[in-house]
Amino acid sequence: MKSEPDQFRWVGLLCRVYAIALWAYPRAFRAQFGGEMQQVFRERCRAVARAHDLANLFRFLALSVKDWLTTSFRERFGHNAGIKASLSAVARHPATIWMLAIFICFFASTTMVRAYVISAGSMEGTLRVGDHVLADRLHSKARDIQRGDMITFLYPEDTGQTYVKRVIGLPGDRIRLSGKQVIRNGHRLEEPYAQHVASSTDPYRDNFPVEAPSYISARGREMLARHVKNGEAIVPSDSFFVLGDNRDISSDSRYWGFVPRENVIGKPLIVFWSYDAPTDELVGWNRTYLADLAQHFFTKTRWARTLLVLRSQPAQEIQP
Amino acid sequence: MYMNNHPSPQDLLPLTPPVFHILLALAGEERHGYGIMQDVARQTNDALQLGPGTLYGCLKRMLAAGLIEESEERPDPALDDQRRRYYRMKPLGERTVRAEAQRIAAALAAAKSKRMFAGGKA
Numbered sequence: 325m326k327s328e329p330d331q332f333r334w335v336g337l338l339c340r341v342y343a344i345a346l347w348a349y350p351r352a353f354r355a356q357f358g359g360e361m362q363q364v365f366r367e368r369c370r371a372v373a374r375a376h377d378l379a380n381l382f383r384f385l386a387l388s389v390k391d392w393l394t395t396s397f398r399e400r401f402g403h404n405a406g407i408k409a410s411l412s413a414v415a416r417h418p419a420t421i422w423m424l425a426i427f428i429c430f431f432a433s434t435t436m437v438r439a440y441v442i443s444a445g446s447m448e449g450t451l452r453v454g455d456h457v458l459a460d461r462l463h464s465k466a467r468d469i470q471r472g473d474m475i476t477f478l479y480p481e482d483t484g485q486t487y488v489k490r491v492i493g494l495p496g497d498r499i500r501l502s503g504k505q506v507i508r509n510g511h512r513l514e515e516p517y518a519q520h521v522a523s524s525t526d527p528y529r530d531n532f533p534v535e536a537p538s539y540i541s542a543r544g545r546e547m548l549a550r551h552v553k554n555g556e557a558i559v560p561s562d563s564f565f566v567l568g569d570n571r572d573i574s575s576d577s578r579y580w581g582f583v584p585r586e587n588v589i590g591k592p593l594i595v596f597w598s599y600d601a602p603t604d605e606l607v608g609w610n611r612t613y614l615a616d617l618a619q620h621f622f623t624k625t626r627w628a629r630t631l632l633v634l635r636s637q638p639a640q641e642i643q644p
Numbered sequence: 645m646y647m648n649n650h651p652s653p654q655d656l657l658p659l660t661p662p663v664f665h666i667l668l669a670l671a672g673e674e675r676h677g678y679g680i681m682q683d684v685a686r687q688t689n690d691a692l693q694l695g696p697g698t699l700y701g702c703l704k705r706m707l708a709a710g711l712i713e714e715s716e717e718r719p720d721p722a723l724d725d726q727r728r729r730y731y732r733m734k735p736l737g738e739r740t741v742r743a744e745a746q747r748i749a750a751a752l753a754a755a756k757s758k759r760m761f762a763g764g765k766a
Contacts, residue, residue, distance in 0.1 A: 353704065388695055391696065
């Protein structure tokens with residue numbers, strides 16, 4: 325009896341791949357014959373390896389793939405299933421599902437969703453620096469945006485940057501802030517998502533709109549000059565008033581005005597991965613970041629935030 | 645060949661080439677899967693290479709039709725110490741493979757009578 329380890333490492337690898345490929349067969353078939361099929365496959369691999377013939381190896385691989393495809397279909401759907409049955413069978417076949425998934429990853433993703441990394445803390449409390457977020461791109465028409473939704477949009481002052489903020493005001497809404505409290509259309513908002521980190525108050529940031537301090541941009545000044553009436557900013561048509569959840573350190577509509585509808589890209593959907601790294605290292609794939617990633621992937625990944633679904637959070641309007 | 649309650653060999657003909665050669669491989673000798681695969685390749689001068697899916701798909705249907713049965717599980721001393729499932733032919737399988745050989749012989753005779761077969765002389 326001989327049971328030496330395979331001298332060719334790829335034999336073991338191929339056998340593991342084949343073990344996974346066996347999932348294409350129906351469960352009962354797998355349970356009855358799966359182990360034997362793996363044995364047979366391993367013996368064939370060894371025989372091919374001993375032959376030291378590359379052409380033979382490729383023939384063997386081609387034959388194995390063809391055998392796997394045809395027989396897994398046959399075992400699932402039978403010889404004489406009709407075209408309709410075979411089509412639905414094809415659709416449910418694991419190989420099809422995998423190919424579809426790969427297709428979506430490569431082609432559909434760029435038009436339907438996009439991945440972003442959060443590199444600033446203005447939404448802290450909801451989105452943290454290092455959160456990797458998938459956002460859809462289907463709201464470019466921005467028809468169904470509600471108060472309380474988070475949106476991704478092109479920063480009006482520099483459309484090369486994508487921002488994420490929360491929609492506070494829709495067209496026609498009257499907005500003001502008094503002592504950090506947002507008042508919309510005369511109702512105080514109870515905002516569970518908002519956080520305040522500064523104990524002091526700022527005359528402009530926390531009481532809005534008032535006389536513009538020097539650091540307000542031209543766009544911000546235009547908003548204050550043209551859209552403020554009776555101490556309230558009135559959101560013009562085809563625009564949104566947005567604020568960051570980390571209210572005291574957020575650069576938002578208070579400083580640079582409304583977000584035009586055409587700047588809206590979509591809504592963030594899910595945090596698919598969250599990595600605890602300094603902001604400047606997250607931007608771009610530089611060497612320090614990659615080294616850090618390789619070393620600390622498991623310890624610095626915020627597992628509790630990974631695969632976190634982001635939901636709209638409408639604020640409670642409190643009657644005066 | 646899918647029904648167990650029609651045990652007449654004629655109902656199962658013609659056999660597909662893999663089934664025919666698998667039955668021949670089991671003639672007079674029980675074999676495990678890889679042994680069947682090797683013997684079929686020998687019988688056909690490597691023209692018929694059974695992949696594991698084809699082999700076990702056939703074995704499944706042949707078991708269901710009552711042509712073969714499972715034998716014990718034991719290691720093959722020529723390979724390694726892994727236990728392997730052996731298969732052996734049942735009487736129905738033997739009658740069927742004989743009937744198929746007869747059918748092929750008749751077909752061959754017909755081809756010869758039309759001068760459509762030149763090779764295969766003893």
